[in-house]
Amino acid sequence: MSSTAAPTHDQGHDHDHEHHGPAPGLSRWIFTTNHKDIGTLYLLFSLLMFFIGGAMALVIRAELFQPGLQIVDPHFFNQMTTMHALVMIFGAVMPAFVGLANWLIPIMIGAPDMALPRMNNWSFWIMPFAFTLLLSTLFTAGGGPAGGWTLYPPLVLQTGEAFPFVILAVHMMGASSIMGAINIVATILNLRAPTMTLMKMPLFVWTWLITAFLLIAVMPVLAGAVTMLLTDKYFGTSFFNAAGGGDPVMFQHIFWFFGHPEVYIMILPAFGVISMIIPTFARKPLFGYASMVYATASIAFLSFIVWAHHMFTVGMPLAGELFFMYATMLIAVPTGVKVFNWISTMWRGSMTFETPMLFALAFVILFTIGGFSGLMLAIAPADFQYQDTYFVVAHFHYVLVPGAVFSIMAAAYYWLPKWTGHMYNEKLGQWHFWLSVVGINVLFFPQHFLGLAGMPRRIPDYALQFTEFNMISTVGAFIFGISQLLFAYNVIQTIRGGAKATDQVWEGAKGLEWTLSSPPPYHTFQTAPRVD
Amino acid sequence: MAISRVVQGIVALGGALLGWSTSAYAEFALNMPRGVTPVSHDVYNLHMQIFWICVVIGIGVFGVMFWSIYHHRKSRGAVPAQFHESTLIEILWTIVPMAILIVMAVPATATLVRMYDTRDAELTVKVTGYQWRWQYDYLDEGVGFFSTLSTPQAQIRNVVAKGEHYLLEVDNPLVVPVGKKVRILTTAADVIHSWWVPELGWKKDAIPGFVNETWTQIEKPGIYRGQCAELCGRDHGFMPIVVKAVPEAEFKQWLTEMKAKVNPQTAENNPISKPAIVSGGQSL
Numbered sequence: 001m002s003s004t005a006a007p008t009h010d011q012g013h014d015h016d017h018e019h020h021g022p023a024p025g026l027s028r029w030i031f032t033t034n035h036k037d038i039g040t041l042y043l044l045f046s047l048l049m050f051f052i053g054g055a056m057a058l059v060i061r062a063e064l065f066q067p068g069l070q071i072v073d074p075h076f077f078n079q080m081t082t083m084h085a086l087v088m089i090f091g092a093v094m095p096a097f098v099g100l101a102n103w104l105i106p107i108m109i110g111a112p113d114m115a116l117p118r119m120n121n122w123s124f125w126i127m128p129f130a131f132t133l134l135l136s137t138l139f140t141a142g143g144g145p146a147g148g149w150t151l152y153p154p155l156v157l158q159t160g161e162a163f164p165f166v167i168l169a170v171h172m173m174g175a176s177s178i179m180g181a182i183n184i185v186a187t188i189l190n191l192r193a194p195t196m197t198l199m200k201m202p203l204f205v206w207t208w209l210i211t212a213f214l215l216i217a218v219m220p221v222l223a224g225a226v227t228m229l230l231t232d233k234y235f236g237t238s239f240f241n242a243a244g245g246g247d248p249v250m251f252q253h254i255f256w257f258f259g260h261p262e263v264y265i266m267i268l269p270a271f272g273v274i275s276m277i278i279p280t281f282a283r284k285p286l287f288g289y290a291s292m293v294y295a296t297a298s299i300a301f302l303s304f305i306v307w308a309h310h311m312f313t314v315g316m317p318l319a320g321e322l323f324f325m326y327a328t329m330l331i332a333v334p335t336g337v338k339v340f341n342w343i344s345t346m347w348r349g350s351m352t353f354e355t356p357m358l359f360a361l362a363f364v365i366l367f368t369i370g371g372f373s374g375l376m377l378a379i380a381p382a383d384f385q386y387q388d389t390y391f392v393v394a395h396f397h398y399v400l401v402p403g404a405v406f407s408i409m410a411a412a413y414y415w416l417p418k419w420t421g422h423m424y425n426e427k428l429g430q431w432h433f434w435l436s437v438v439g440i441n442v443l444f445f446p447q448h449f450l451g452l453a454g455m456p457r458r459i460p461d462y463a464l465q466f467t468e469f470n471m472i473s474t475v476g477a478f479i480f481g482i483s484q485l486l487f488a489y490n491v492i493q494t495i496r497g498g499a500k501a502t503d504q505v506w507e508g509a510k511g512l513e514w515t516l517s518s519p520p521p522y523h524t525f526q527t528a529p530r531v532d
Numbered sequence: 533m534a535i536s537r538v539v540q541g542i543v544a545l546g547g548a549l550l551g552w553s554t555s556a557y558a559e560f561a562l563n564m565p566r567g568v569t570p571v572s573h574d575v576y577n578l579h580m581q582i583f584w585i586c587v588v589i590g591i592g593v594f595g596v597m598f599w600s601i602y603h604h605r606k607s608r609g610a611v612p613a614q615f616h617e618s619t620l621i622e623i624l625w626t627i628v629p630m631a632i633l634i635v636m637a638v639p640a641t642a643t644l645v646r647m648y649d650t651r652d653a654e655l656t657v658k659v660t661g662y663q664w665r666w667q668y669d670y671l672d673e674g675v676g677f678f679s680t681l682s683t684p685q686a687q688i689r690n691v692v693a694k695g696e697h698y699l700l701e702v703d704n705p706l707v708v709p710v711g712k713k714v715r716i717l718t719t720a721a722d723v724i725h726s727w728w729v730p731e732l733g734w735k736k737d738a739i740p741g742f743v744n745e746t747w748t749q750i751e752k753p754g755i756y757r758g759q760c761a762e763l764c765g766r767d768h769g770f771m772p773i774v775v776k777a778v779p780e781a782e783f784k785q786w787l788t789e790m791k792a793k794v795n796p797q798t799a800e801n802n803p804i805s806k807p808a809i810v811s812g813g814q815s816l
Contacts, residue, residue, distance in 0.1 A: 067698060068690040075766045148763045154740060155723040155765060242741020248724060249739060282604075283612040291622050313726060313761075314737045315744035318648045322641060329633045333626060340625045343597050348613040350606045361601070365594060372586035379636065381643040382579045384734035385564055388726060388761040452564040454730040456761045459769030461688060463700045463757075 021522050030125075033117035034522065035102045040419070041124050042099025043412070047488065049091030049131065050405075054481050056084040061443075061477035064470045069461055077460035078146035079138060085149035089266065090173045091131050093400065096408045097269040098123075098180045101208050103419060105184060107513040107520060108202045110193030110529040115186035116179075123179035130172035137162035137169075148458065150259070151226065153240040153251050157233050167230045174219040181215035184208055193512075193528035199293070200531055202511050203286065206293050207272030210300045214261045214268070217304075222258040225251060249314050256307035264303045267367075267399060268296055270407035271338055274360050276511075277414055278342050281357035282349030283508040287341045295334035295341075302331050312383045321380045328378035332371070339368055354506075355429030359410035362402055362437050370398030373448065388458075391451025397444045402437070409436075409487065416491065417505045421519035422498035428490045435483035442476030565730050568751050568777070572733025574643045582636055589632075647734065650747045653715030657706065661718070661725030661738035661760065664767035668706050671717075675790045679704045681770050688770075700757040705774035709783035710750050718744045723765060729758030729775055737762055750777040 022028045022037065032038060059080050063071045072080070102120065106113055114120045137144040142160020145151070159166065188209045192201070201209075228239040229251070238244025240251045271292075279286045286292065308316060308324040316324075342364050351357070373395040377383050386392055409432075417423050446469035451457075455466045462470065501518040512531070516524055566576045604610045660667040662678075669676035679702045686692045688699075695701070708714050718727050718738040728735030732748045735758075750756075758773040778786065 067694060069688055070690065074769065078763070078766065078768075146765075152724060152763075155763065158723070158765065242739075248741065283606070284614065285616045287616050288622055289616070291617075313735050314739065315742065318645065321644060321648075325640065325644070326637060329637060332633060333629050336629045337622070337625060339593065343593065343600065344621075345616075346597065346600045346604065348610070348615075349600075349604050350610040350612040351601065351604055352606045361597075364597065368590070368593065372590060375586060375636075376579065376582050379578060379582055379640045381575050381640055381647055381734075382582065384647070384736075385575055385579070385730065387735060388728075449562045453562065454565070454758070456728070456759050456769075458763045459759070461699060461769050464694060464696075464698050 031121070033113070033121050035106050035114045035117070035120065036419075036520070036522070038114075038120050038124050039099045039101075039103030042095045042102060042127075045124075045127060046092050046096035046099060046408075047491070049087050049095070051484070051488070052135070053084050053087035053092055054484065056080045056087065058477060058481050060084065061474040063460055064462070065474040066471070067462055067464055067467055072460070074460040075143060075146055078148075078458065079144040081458050082145045082147065082149055083135070083138065086134060086145075087131070088400075089149065089262070090170075090177075091127075093266045093404050093408070094177060095127060097208075097211075097266070097404075098177075098184075100204075100269065100273070100408070100411055100415075101180075101184050104415065104513065105187055105205055105208060106191070107516060107524055108205050108511060109188065109191065109196050110512050110525045110531065111187060111191035112523065112526045114183050115191055116183045119179050120183055123176045123183065126172050126176040130169045130176065133165050133172070134169035137165045140165070150252075150255060151229065152255075153229060153232065153248050156229060163233060164230065167226045170226050171223055174223045177215050178219045181212040181219075184212040185216070188212075193525070193531055195528075195531040199290065202272075203275035203289070203292055203296075204269065204272035207268045207275075207296050210296050211265050211268045214265050214300055214303065218258040218261045218265075221254060222262075225254040225258065228254075249311070252311050252314060253308065256310045257304075259310065260307040261300075261303040263396075263399075264299060266404045268300065270363070270367075270404045271296060273407045273411045273414075274342060274363050275338075277356050277360040277410055278345050278364075280414075280506050280508040280510070281354065281360070282346050282351050284345060284349035287344035287347075288337075291337055292341055295337040298334040299331060302327065302334070306331065309378060309380075309383070312380045313387045325378060325380040329375065332375050332378075335371055339364060339371075352507075354413075355424070355426060355433055356410045356414035358430070358433045358437075359406045359413065362433070363406045363410065366398055366402030366406070366437075366440070370395055370403055373398065386451060388456055389451035390447040390455045390457055393457050394444050394447035394451060397447070401444070402440050406436075412487075412491065414506075415513075416494050417501035418513060418516070418518050418520070420495050420498075421501055421517075422494050423501050424490050424494040424498065428486055432483055432486040432490065435486070436480060439476050439478075439480030439483055443473055443480050444476070446470075446472045446476075567731045567733045568754065568756065569732055569748050570751070571643070571647055571748070572731060574639075574646065575733040578639055578643055581639070585632060585636065647746070650715055650745050652713060653747055654712045655709065656715040656717065657708070658717045658719065658743075659706075659727050659738060661720035661722075661727070661764065661771075663722050663765050664760075664771040666702075666706075666725075666727070666760075666771065666773060667721075668704075670787070673787055673791070675787060677704050677790075679706065679774070681772055683770075697757065699770065700759070700772045700774070702772055702774045705755070705776040707776045707778060707783060707786050708748075708750060709780045710753050710777045711780070713747055713749045715745065715747050718746070724762050725760050725764045725771070726762035727758075727773060728761040729756050729773055731756040731758075732775070735761050750775075753777050753779060 029037060029041060059072060063077055140161040144162050145159050145166045147156035147159060188205060231237040232239055232241060238246040240246045240248045242248060275286055275292055306324060306328045308320060309328040312321060377386050377395060413424060413429055450466055450469045455462055503518050504514050505518060512529055564576055564579050567573060656671045658669040658671055665678050665680040667678050682701045682703045683699050687694045718736045719742060720738040720740045722740060725738040726735050727738055734746060736744050736746045754777055756775045760768055760771045
């Protein structure tokens with residue numbers, strides 16, 4: 001990593017002519033090993049997947065507007081619920097955070113690029129192929145996967161021709177995630193500026209370091225589980241077939257050993273983003289930096305020992321139920337520490353409410369509501385009622401949409417001026433925020449009531465007493481869905497032009513990325529910066 | 533009609549948020565049912581207790597946050613303080629939540645232990661899930677039958693008006709006596725299903741190759757409806773559960789009638805004389 005740049009080289013100014021600029025035309029994007037280009041690719045890919053997955057959600061909500069079957073066949077409905085989840089988790093949320101990591105980690109820790117730039121190119125370019133494969137299964141005989149994203153056997157083994165393609169697509173996404181995670185760990189541990197000690201790293205970098213370890217630990221577990229499904233279907237093994245001495249519940253244990261850390265893979269980087277944005281707009285340092293780091297690590301550790309709370313109703317022994325109930329309840333403690341930290345950061349600050357801050361504040365409130373329903377779900381005997389109902393649907397959408405997705409939008413508005421050199425349209429951003437926050441609550445809040453009143457999840461048609469809340473929920477879904485077009489429009493307009501952003505961008509912004517020009521040169525920090 | 537339902541819904545939602553849901557209908561649609569078994573009452577109480585704890589914490593936390601958002605804003609001339617970290621506060625906000633969790637865990641543990649006590653049942657029913665119907669076998673009585681959705685396709689396809697119990701009605705309900713401890717064994721013949729009647733306070737997965745054990749004791753006669761809760765394929769939304777709880781005497785009478793029209797599947801429990809079998813064979 002030696003640099004030949006002159007010692008007087010000033011990183012903050014335009015010295016593009018000294019460096020290799022981007023390759024011309026399409027080859028720039030196909031062959032790029034530049035972390036900024038790859039970050040952009042990840043983010044745009046994730047935006048596209050967000051709209052594809054969102055369109056599937058609108059099919060689901062449209063069918064559920066009224067009782068009776070109106071729009072789609074129940075089998076296609078099941079394909080939509082399954083694909084919506086796979087696309088949103090693996091195609092929208094995860095790549096968005098990897099995109100943010102690519103763009104931001106090197107410029108936050110003073111590194112010239114990611115540690116493994118060629119592998120970085122590959123980890124992105126696997127994704128479009130994986131998702132083309134996955135989405136193409138909708139057109140195979142028997143349709144796409146319809147057994148739910150959790151792929152429970154024996155039901156998933158009834159999938160038609162789509163089955164091996166789905167498994168291969170999951171393997172490709174897994175390979176991409178593992179490579180991305182290895183790259184992030186290698187970059188953070190090896191390429192920090194010498195004065196950037198671990199406990200000086202921005203929280204976004206910390207949360208991603210921990211997330212990357214979670215990814216490396218659990219993606220191979222998913223790969224193992226889906227491979228066993230494949231051999232059960234085509235090679236006569238009986239890993240999960242009770243008739244052959246196997247155990248269908250074992251699949252659930254293996255799946256959720258991946259699946260629960262996966263949930264935190266989608267939320268820990270969000271915690272990092274929020275912990276960057278709130279101090280900026282409160283103009284006050286984060287209340288407890290060290291305790292945030294320890295809370296993140298505790299949540300990551302706990303994520304490995306709570307998986308069976310997704311399976312309280314499979315008939316575990318009493319001791320198992322009690323263990324997983326207590327362990328799950330414990331997660332409330334470090335999560336509470338985070339929420340208290342954000343609020344103490346706001347306390348006696350000097351706040352302004354630009355779009356990133358609005359999304360961050362909505363995150364704190366709505367994620368906490370998702371946390372409350374999570375605490376209720378942790379109580380095993382009550383979970384016997386909540387399990388597999390719309391209450392669960394409301395819970396995980398509260399933590400994933402106004403949780404993970406809002407944090408991604410907050411991040412996009414917050415760093416977009418840095419990335420593009422242009423300010424986004426603040427007025428449009430505020431419209432996008434208010435429509436989203438109203439839409440999301442109209443969409444998901446009534447689902448709590450539906451679940452408590454007895455509506456199971458993943459049903460295309462329902463009894464008459466659930467009609468009103470389903471209608472409200474569908475109205476909210478369309479408000480939320482359509483208002484995301486404002487976001488896409490605002491992002492595209494900001495890329496194309498707009499008011500010139502300053503280097504600092506936000507009055508209260510602190511950190512290495514804000515010392516660079518807006519937009520930063522193609523290659524940055526070829527000499528390590530000094531951090532005090 | 534659709535518009536008026538939306539309006540009704542918005543009114544119901546407003547009512548829910550403001551806490552003045554007065555009509556019994558609204559209450560059922562908004563919250564978990566209290567149920568009709570001792571266990572379901574425990575579960576309901578647990579649910580409400582934790583709900584209110586969350587409400588109180590929420591008011592506290594969001595109250596501080598909104599106060600801060602209102603008062604500590606730049607447009608009001610707030611000057612940012614620069615304080616950070618306080619060991620005392622950080623210890624407090626770790627220990628206090630721990631204490632609250634322990635308060636929640638105690639009744640939860642007690643309820644769970646009670647739910648797992650399947651001893652001394654007076655009747656055992658085996659529930660088997662199929663794609664897409666339920667089979668009920670009264671194990672010691674030699675009575676068994678299938679229970680299938682009875683809502684006509686015309687209602688599902690929106691050809692005729694939907695009935696009162698749309699999608700929650702079956703041809704043969706499960707009949708159980710009130711006041712008796714009934715052990716319920718769940719299993720499945722093809723894929724995983726889950727047997728759930730909200731009024732009983734729990735659901736239990738029906739898994740091929742496994743027999744799960746649980747119990748109920750219904751306090752008052754009535755008809756209680758539920759659904760399969762685990763995605764089980766195309767018609768997952770169309771395999772409801774109906775439980776009819778009747779007084780002991782009526783149950784005995786029902787059982788006798790069922791035994792009379794005994795089902796060939798359970799014939800080994802009902803010895804038939806050799807000549808009857810021979811003459812039955814000759815008549816084929």
